[in-house]
Amino acid sequence: MKIRIAIGIVFCFTYNAIYAQQKDFVQYVNTLQGTNSDFTLTRGNTYPTTALPFGMHTWTPQTGKNGDGWKYQYAKDKIRGFQQAHQCSSWTRDYAVFSLFPEIGKLVVNEDDREAKFSHKNEVAKPNYYKVTFDNKITTEISPSERGAHLRFSFPKGEKSYLILDGYTRISGVEIHPKENKITGYVNNGEGFKKGWKSYFVLIFDKPFKAYGTWENKKNTINSDSTIAEGYGKGAYVQFANGEKVQVKTASSYISAAQAQLNLERELGDDKTLEQTKSKAAEVWNKSLGKIDVEGGTKADMETFYSCFFRASLFSRKFYELNEQGKPYYFSPYDGKVHDGYMFTDTGFWDTFRAQFPLTALMHPEMQGQYMQAMLAAYQQCGWLPSWSFPSEAGSMIGNHAISLFTDAWAKGIRTFDPNEALKAYAHEAFNKGPWGPANGRDGWKEYYELGFVPYTKYREATAKTLEYAYDDFCAYELAKMTGNKFYMDVFSRQMYNYKNVYDPSTRFMRGRDEKGNWRPNFDPTEWGGPFTEGNAWHWVWSVFQDTQGLIDLMGGNQNFTAKLDSVFSQPNKVNVGSYGGMIHEMKEMVVANMGQYAHGNQPIQHMVYLYNYANQPWKSQYWSRKVMDKLYSGTENGYPGDEDQGQTSSWYVLSAMGFYSVTPGTDQYVFGSPKFKKTTIRLENGKKFIINAPANSAENVYIKSAKLNGKDYTHNFITYKELANGGTLSLEMDNKPNKNRGLASEDKPFSLTKE
Numbered sequence: 001m002k003i004r005i006a007i008g009i010v011f012c013f014t015y016n017a018i019y020a021q022q023k024d025f026v027q028y029v030n031t032l033q034g035t036n037s038d039f040t041l042t043r044g045n046t047y048p049t050t051a052l053p054f055g056m057h058t059w060t061p062q063t064g065k066n067g068d069g070w071k072y073q074y075a076k077d078k079i080r081g082f083q084q085a086h087q088c089s090s091w092t093r094d095y096a097v098f099s100l101f102p103e104i105g106k107l108v109v110n111e112d113d114r115e116a117k118f119s120h121k122n123e124v125a126k127p128n129y130y131k132v133t134f135d136n137k138i139t140t141e142i143s144p145s146e147r148g149a150h151l152r153f154s155f156p157k158g159e160k161s162y163l164i165l166d167g168y169t170r171i172s173g174v175e176i177h178p179k180e181n182k183i184t185g186y187v188n189n190g191e192g193f194k195k196g197w198k199s200y201f202v203l204i205f206d207k208p209f210k211a212y213g214t215w216e217n218k219k220n221t222i223n224s225d226s227t228i229a230e231g232y233g234k235g236a237y238v239q240f241a242n243g244e245k246v247q248v249k250t251a252s253s254y255i256s257a258a259q260a261q262l263n264l265e266r267e268l269g270d271d272k273t274l275e276q277t278k279s280k281a282a283e284v285w286n287k288s289l290g291k292i293d294v295e296g297g298t299k300a301d302m303e304t305f306y307s308c309f310f311r312a313s314l315f316s317r318k319f320y321e322l323n324e325q326g327k328p329y330y331f332s333p334y335d336g337k338v339h340d341g342y343m344f345t346d347t348g349f350w351d352t353f354r355a356q357f358p359l360t361a362l363m364h365p366e367m368q369g370q371y372m373q374a375m376l377a378a379y380q381q382c383g384w385l386p387s388w389s390f391p392s393e394a395g396s397m398i399g400n401h402a403i404s405l406f407t408d409a410w411a412k413g414i415r416t417f418d419p420n421e422a423l424k425a426y427a428h429e430a431f432n433k434g435p436w437g438p439a440n441g442r443d444g445w446k447e448y449y450e451l452g453f454v455p456y457t458k459y460r461e462a463t464a465k466t467l468e469y470a471y472d473d474f475c476a477y478e479l480a481k482m483t484g485n486k487f488y489m490d491v492f493s494r495q496m497y498n499y500k501n502v503y504d505p506s507t508r509f510m511r512g513r514d515e516k517g518n519w520r521p522n523f524d525p526t527e528w529g530g531p532f533t534e535g536n537a538w539h540w541v542w543s544v545f546q547d548t549q550g551l552i553d554l555m556g557g558n559q560n561f562t563a564k565l566d567s568v569f570s571q572p573n574k575v576n577v578g579s580y581g582g583m584i585h586e587m588k589e590m591v592v593a594n595m596g597q598y599a600h601g602n603q604p605i606q607h608m609v610y611l612y613n614y615a616n617q618p619w620k621s622q623y624w625s626r627k628v629m630d631k632l633y634s635g636t637e638n639g640y641p642g643d644e645d646q647g648q649t650s651s652w653y654v655l656s657a658m659g660f661y662s663v664t665p666g667t668d669q670y671v672f673g674s675p676k677f678k679k680t681t682i683r684l685e686n687g688k689k690f691i692i693n694a695p696a697n698s699a700e701n702v703y704i705k706s707a708k709l710n711g712k713d714y715t716h717n718f719i720t721y722k723e724l725a726n727g728g729t730l731s732l733e734m735d736n737k738p739n740k741n742r743g744l745a746s747e748d749k750p751f752s753l754t755k756e
Contacts (some may be wrong), residue, residue: 023291026222026282028299028306031125033639036074037090041588044640045090046311047072048125052281053288053313054344054367055146056321057252060085061132062099066111066217067091067169067189079132080115081166082140084201084252088315088346088646092390095190096199096252098235100151100433102138104159107237107396110220111166111248127310143278145267147321148251150277157243165203165236166217173230176212176238181205183236184257192392194336200260203250211239214515246273254331255338259321260711268321277684288313292658296697303635305676306656311650312359315370316344317353319391333392334382341377342370347646348388350397350439350468351603353404355651358662358670362724365685369416371439372409375402376417379425385440390496395440398461398533399468406665408480412721419483426476427491430469433747436661442469447515453501456512456520457529463502463512463531463602467543470498470711474753475601475666496753499544503554509537509565526571526597529579534586536578538568538597539605545664549752558615567609569596589642593632600632601642606652607663610671613717614749618672619703619738621717625656625673626702658682659692659732660719667751668721672743674702675732688727694734698710703733706742717743718750 034044043314051058063076063082071083081099088314101114108114116134124131130142137156142149155161165174167187174185182205186198214229214236216221222237223229229236240246249271251264271277294305320330320343328345347356361368377384385403386394403426410419431449433465434440444454444462448469458461474496480488502512504519512520512531527683532540535655541564544551552561573596575587589601597604609624632641633653640649655661659675680692707714719730749755 008730017538023290023293024286025306026126026128026285028302028635028636029127029285029289029310030303031130031310032074032120032123033307033311033635033646034639035072036637038073038075039317040141040583040585041592042090042585042640042643043638044644046640046644047085047087048130048151049085049314050127050130051144051314052146052284054318055144055314055318056318057096057147057149058085058314059083059130059142059144059149061130061140061343064089066166067093074120077119078115078117079134080111082142083168084149084250086317086346086391087697088348088390089643093191095193095391096187096254097189098172098185098201099166100248101164101166101231102140102153102155103162103164104136104138104155106164107161107222108241109164109215109217109235109237111217114164127285129278141274143274143281145251145277146318147263148249148267150247150249150268150274152245152247152274154245155240157245159243161240161242161246161518163238163240163246167233167235169233171230171232172234174214174228174234174236176209176227176236177617178209178212178216178227181208183238184260185236186257189715190391191547192390192394193333197254197331197333197336199252199254200257201250201252202257202260202264203248204264205238206247207240207244209238210241210486227650228446230709234526249327253321254319255321255329259323262324263321281686285310289682293656293683294677294679296695297676300635300737301676304633304639305654305755307635307639308339308633308650311644312356312647312654315356315646316347316389319343319345332377334378338382339381342374343377344371345373345389345391347602348386348390348397349386349401349405350399351645351648352651353401353408353665354603354606354648355655356544356647357405357754358408358665359651359655361408361414362682362721363685365412365414367651368409368547369414371412372406372417372422376421376425380395384424384434384440384645385429388437393436393440395434395437397437397439398443398465399439400426400442400472402426402429402477403472403479404665407479407482410479411666411668413725419479420485423476423485423488425481426472427488430473430476437464448498449495451501451515451517452495452498453513455515458515461531461533463510464533464535464540464543466502467499467510467540469650471543471545473498478666496546497550499547500550500554506552508541508555508560510541510543511537524576526574527576527578528584528587529577533604534584534602535599535604536576538571539599539602541685542611543604545607546666547753548611548663549749550754552615553754558617561615562612562617562620565608565615567596568598568605568608569597569624573597586642593641595628595631599626601640603648606649607661610661610673613743614752616744618717618743619740621672622674622703622738625661626676629653629676630699659694662713664751669735670721670724671718671750672704674704682724684727688725690724690727691729692732693729694732696734697733699733700736703735703738704742705733705735705739707732715743715745716748
């Protein structure tokens with residue numbers, strides 16, 4: 001009997017281990033999440049991305065014209081290409097793009113004339129596999145590798161079968177190799193590259209060419225039997241046997257044609273069928289998504305969570321390749337040379353410093369360490385830290401948030417870089433203005449230093465810039481403090497309190513001031529723009545990430561502060577368009593959300609619901625974080641309350657659904673909200689597990705009645721990175737009524753400069 005029991009126990013353990021390994025997280029992901037977007041109202045501004053985690057290239061169907069930022073829109077019913085893509089927002093044009101498109105009957109190259117009709121009911125959109133069948137019965141399938149893809153085109157029986165390669169915008173080159181069933185070439189579309197930059201590609205087909213030729217997409221002229229073309233928008237076409245089913249493997253490289261071939265052989269060489277690539281990609285995604293295993297939610301909850309976690313796992317994108325020895329190296333978009341090491345791109349720190357990077361620090365600390373090295377490499381190669389990489393430095397938006405990433409990494413034990421070099425690079429940002437956009441260096445740096453604020457109207461969005469500069473200066477101070485650099489502690493210790501200089505006690509809002517210190521007249525807190533960036537005073541008054549207690553003190557104490565927080569939701573959702581002159585999509589999204597002046601569709605206010613934790617009302621953070629998750633997110637084509645923005649809006653949901661959020665990147669704390677699921681298992685890179693156990697959690701039981709960390713009472717309104725990384729269990733007793741006595745002690749409140 002004992003032997004039987006022992007065998008049974010072994011069987012159960014073995015079965016459970018196998019089951020855990022085979023758990024299918026991919027099934028919950030819908031890559032169409034957020035694609036029902038347009039210029040006036042965005043539900044994510046996403047496209048159905050087929051890619052591996054942080055992959056160098058992605059693939060997508062294309063409903064928009066070549067060069068149009070609106071790459072794929074759910075409302076459209078025609079596709080004109082399947083393209084290699086990198087775009088991180090519909091508001092930016094893409095780079096290193098070429099596309100493929102299947103046709104039957106007659107060869108038509110013009111992108112407007114060749115597009116084919118489809119229905120979403122004939123579309124499958126998963127991270128590892130995209131499939132669509134057109135109304136004309138052609139089927140396209142795509143499965144990804146890190147730097148390439150495996151595609152299959154199935155043509156209806158008896159029909160002439162063509163495949164068009166479109167060179168997209170700007171210069172391209174193609175060469176057809178009929179005896180090898182191969183096409184090679186390059187594209188150089190994109191902005192900000194050094195002269196002569198090329199993205200090399202190779203395509204290998206498993207079926208012979210019946211006919212072939214080249215063409216160009218400016219006048220759509222075709223050259224039959226031509227095998228080589230180079231110039232503006234040059235492309236190629238090939239014809240197969242009628243009704244053929246054709247597989248093509250493709251990969252690209254920013255370094256050389258030989259590296260493109262190596263990428264293809266290494267990543268796709270062993271895959272005889274698309275099914276093999278699809279299966280391998282599913283395995284990669286299940287391992288990645290399985291790092292956070294949530295249980296005890298509805299199917300819709302699971303779909304929302306894993307679709308968001310998928311988006312959060314795409315950015316920043318790898319921009320490095322592996323040489324013949326398997327060592328990382330990359331073509332630098334900053335100086336146009338090839339360097340050893342790591343490089344990443346396609347992110348805007350103004351969005352992603354808030355949640356995307358704090359999530360990555362927790363789930364992918366090794367990659368986060370590589371990223372820190374890459375930022376310093378970018379500084380060495382172009383003389384400036386990156387702020388908005390696409391793929392080189394654009395300087396878009398505001399702030400100098402590379403320092404936030406450095407400080408956040410160091411605070412969390414990720415110490416792969418020289419902090420003194422990081423501080424030196426940041427000081428160069430803080431006391432200079434670069435040649436590119438407003439976040440390349442610092443707009444108004446001299447006045448900010450001398451006056452303690454950026455004056456408006458001398459500089460656009462001056463008050464928003466003041467607030468973010470003060471936070472960044474705090475990060476520099478904190479990194480200097482952690483590493484014993486007294487010089488930079490002294491440099492930035494005063495400036496990190498500069499938020500106080502744009503706070504008007506008479507209105508209890510941040511406001512614009514001119515060079516003489518006068519407040520901007522005719523103040524309306526619902527007025528967008530002017531001294532603010534993509535928001536109004538209701539949104540920006542909370543942007544004191546480093547010193548919430550200091551902001552509480554400015555407002556006259558906890559009661560005034562929490563009343564102000566409450567007012568965000570109780571105010572009418574009216575809009576004064578201000579300096580924008582008309583409704584922009586962010587305004588419309590706030591109105592549609594119908595949560596007062598709360599505008600979660602844009603970044604400045606996304607941390608605000610967590611600020612009750614600092615002012616003796618933590619239960620309201622629990623209530624509102626759940627409210628935002630439930631009301632503003634889904635796993636559908638309407639899945640987001642605004643732009644998804646390179647993983648940031650998704651990362652907000654992923655962190656919040658686990659029950660906490662990174663209010664102050666640059667510290668080791670994550671501030672509590674209310675977990676979405678009954679159980680969450682975080683599988684950490686160090687092999688440990690952290691479990692959030694909330695068995696009574698439900699749509700009604702959103703409040704934390706009590707908490708225990710590893711069996712001991714836990715009253716803090718935050719948890720540290722170290723506590724998470726050490727593994728363990730956070731047990732939460734959930735209730736439908738708030739516990740108004742928990743988490744009120746000073747030591748239970750999260751970090752604030754004033755408190756410290």
